[in-house]
Amino acid sequence: MGAACSSILTASACCQDNTHREDEPLLGDKERQAVNMLVELFERRTTVSFYEGEPLKALSTLVYSDIYHLQLSAATAFSEISEIDTRPVSREALEPILYLLQSPHIDVQHGASAALGNLAVNMENKLLIVRMGGLEPLIRQMLSPNVDAQINSVGCITNLATAEENKMRIAKSGALLPLTRLARSRDVRVQRNAAGALLNMTHSAEHRQQLISAGSVPVLVELLGTDDQELQYYATTALSNIAVDEGGRQLLWETQPTLVDALIRFVDASTIKVQCQAILTLRNLASDDQYQIQIVEHGGLDALLPLLQSAYDPLVISAAACLRNLSIHPDNEEHILSSGILPCLVNLITHTGSEEVQCHVISALRNLVANNDADKTPFAKAGLFEHIREVISDPHTSDVVMGEMVAALSVFVLDDSLWPYMVDDGYLELLIPLTHSESVDLQCNACAIISSMASKAGEISDRLVQVWDKPDGGLQSYLAAFVKIDEGMDPTLRSLAIWTVLMLLESGSPELVNLVTWHPSIVKNIKKIAEMGALDEERARHSAYASAGSAAGPRVSRAFEGEMFGDDADNGDEADDDIYNRMESLAQDVVALVHSLEH
Structure with a gap:
């Protein structure tokens, strides 16, 4: 609170000094009383709520004053109060902050947007800020040439965009175009906030389409080339969401020929969270057969193999999920089997630490067996049925995993080279109780x-x-x-x-x-x-x-x-x-x- 208190004290001293210069405004009685009250309240600020009652009335007096210095003090006070107190607030508490946001003075706007951004971590506040018309002045501030104003306004919109109710209003407000432009800012702080806001808008098909219309896709792909790992994470996650939709995948295929190579580079060498998101983006892209082929042709299997052997489950889950989709295309079977991945997949069947891993790998193996009529003896020799037997025999195996294992067996038993192994390994005895x-x-x-x-x-x-x-x-x-x-x-x-x-x-x-x-x-x-x-x-x-x-x-x-x-x-x-x-x-x-x- 130091800055806010200091500003208010300066104003108080000004109004008590009888040697005012003619160009310095004089405080009225209400303003003087408000300043004196706030000076006293800030001395015990940890026990005071400034969002209601007399403290809010005193701050509002400064907000609606014609004196710039008092408005700046109020904006700074709201900014610092909201850093430590983000409780749900009333319309009465937000109104003066939104008023300050429309000030002609950039430093006053800056304090007000910082306060809104802090309060917007609370869900009730997110909704109320937008309902009260907070988007329009925030968008105007995004268009400011001042970097600090851009950082605060975009950061606030990033927080607001995490509320589902707000996303449609943000999309219709015209915010997507300036957000897309600011994602190319030379200031990495502005870029991060803008990319975070775009990411928050990718969680539904309708909003993803609006982002595409705003030209955000090429910008997100460009961000993959930055050295900033936060930007890489935001961009890969947003692209992963865009790749959920068939239309989004088709747009990426037609306009972003370097995307797969960029993602595979992240899989090879990046932070774990960026690696995970890059793999998940590849997994979503591999919902289409053209990407299934391209990912394998561009070295995707070599990048996935070490991750299947990782000790970190999120990486294993992501890699197994991606491989599940790649295994769908029959032309990939030979490449997968010659890559050395088969023993890893078979060993992961008994990866009891993660049901997701077990379900993904058994589905991938099922796809590979079902793809063509070639001899599948290597699957059995890799220990496929011994591992499945271990899972089915374990009384702690979940219904979900058990269901996936038995569904895979219903495919394996149709293969002429595999069903004899099932008989010899005692699967009749295993299945009759089921x-x-x-x-x-x-x-x-x-x-x-x-x-x-x-x-x-x-x-x-x-x-x-x-x-x-x-x-x-x-x-x-x-x-x-x-x-x-x-x-x-x-x-x-x-x-x-x-x-x-x-x-x-x-x-x-x-x-x-x-x-x-x-x-x-x-x-x-x-x-x-x-x-x-x-x-x-x-x-x-x-x-x-x-x-x-x-x-x-x-x-x-x-x-x-x-x-x-x-x-x-x-x-x-x-x-x-x-x-x-x-x-x-x-x-x-x-x-x-x-x-x-x-x-």
């Missing part, structure tokens, strides 16, 4: 994987026999439970169970055929399902449930669903409507096969 999971999605994928393995029953009949009654009741318990006519049973799950029975019967294994046909309820219940009309009532309930707007049931892994249900399985509503017809058809195939075996 058919009893409370998560229907987890149930669906577990059942789909078991069904896919059952389609190889002629080759693995011994393993299927071994799991017929264990663990957790074994295969027979799962099949018996799912083929019951039960209104609570999802039709997709029941269809998977019937299809599995059909595969076992077609296996050619006498032992498997006997286990199925001699079971007390499996074939018996499937015969009921095969009877035309036996499921009419349940079908009606299912249709009514779906029509009410609820999900018609979980969707099994699409890779497997097409194999079992036909090519139209991807037509969501049609597949749901037709599931009962397919179920009856499968049941009829089972009954016919049992009949032929009996004869």
Whole structure:
């Protein structure tokens, strides 16, 4: 408070001196009383609120005085008070500050904008400042040639722009053009504040589009070339947000040919927070196939590899998320596998310190396996199934991670070079208990994987026999439970169970055929399902449930669903409507096969 107190004391001395020069204004009685009160109040300022009552009235008297020195004292006092006291304030407290902001004197404006910037760290104050018309004078101050005025006004708008309600008003106020211009200022303090304000405006699609229209994108890309790490961080984060939108990515692709190279340089060598944001920007850009290819061609994999091995989780998460998107493009598979990244990805499956890492890496591996029909033996030899087994067997594994792991297995099991490893590694024993999971999605994928393995029953009949009654009741318990006519049973799950029975019967294994046909309820219940009309009532309930707007049931892994249900399985509503017809058809195939075996 020293400066403010000093200014007020100087004014007090002036008004008590009988030797005034003719050109010095004289204080009126109210002004003299206000000055004397404030001198006394500042002596015990830590216990006084200057935003209400007599202290605010005294400061307001100085604000509305015609004497420049008193206005400057009031502006300076508000600036310093607000540095240590940022509580929510009333309209009455903001009005004199906003009045000072419109002063013709730059130093008075400077103190007022500093006070607003300090108060604008409080959410209630942010909203009130804008509602009371604070943007217009702040914008005028941004246009001032005075650097200090630019710093304060832009800093205040940066704070105001963190409130969602304010962003639209800021965008419509005309502030984006001067903010964009000031992001090119020669003063790094002005640049930082301006870049921070632009960043705060990138958190919604509408405001990102307005920034694009204001010409901010080339400026943000230019800031990547500065040596200031704060500016690098603001620019990469803003560009990352712009790259969320398809239109933003297309604009960057068409107008910023050097962007990927600049970001990869940051990934290679920069502060950790800039590295993270650069990687996340690359991840968002890699939502488009053209960027997926370009990032790999420009050395992105070499930059990501050491970060996957970092001891700092945010870097690992960012790198794994970026690689997840890069793995989508089939042309990148060979580059990824030859880069040495595969062992890192496999090892990160058991990175229990971060669920995000586990989910990203298993999704990347799933993409790589699904991309083409090449031999995937290197995945298994890298320890893929040992690591997944460890995660699934861990009782502390979260439902989210478990779901991602099993969804990936539903893709792996379809690969001719991988499914034998799953059988040999005991995945039947791991998956059968999951058919009893409370998560229907987890149930669906577990059942789909078991069904896919059952389609190889002629080759693995011994393993299927071994799991017929264990663990957790074994295969027979799962099949018996799912083929019951039960209104609570999802039709997709029941269809998977019937299809599995059909595969076992077609296996050619006498032992498997006997286990199925001699079971007390499996074939018996499937015969009921095969009877035309036996499921009419349940079908009606299912249709009514779906029509009410609820999900018609979980969707099994699409890779497997097409194999079992036909090519139209991807037509969501049609597949749901037709599931009962397919179920009856499968049941009829089972009954016919049992009949032929009996004869």
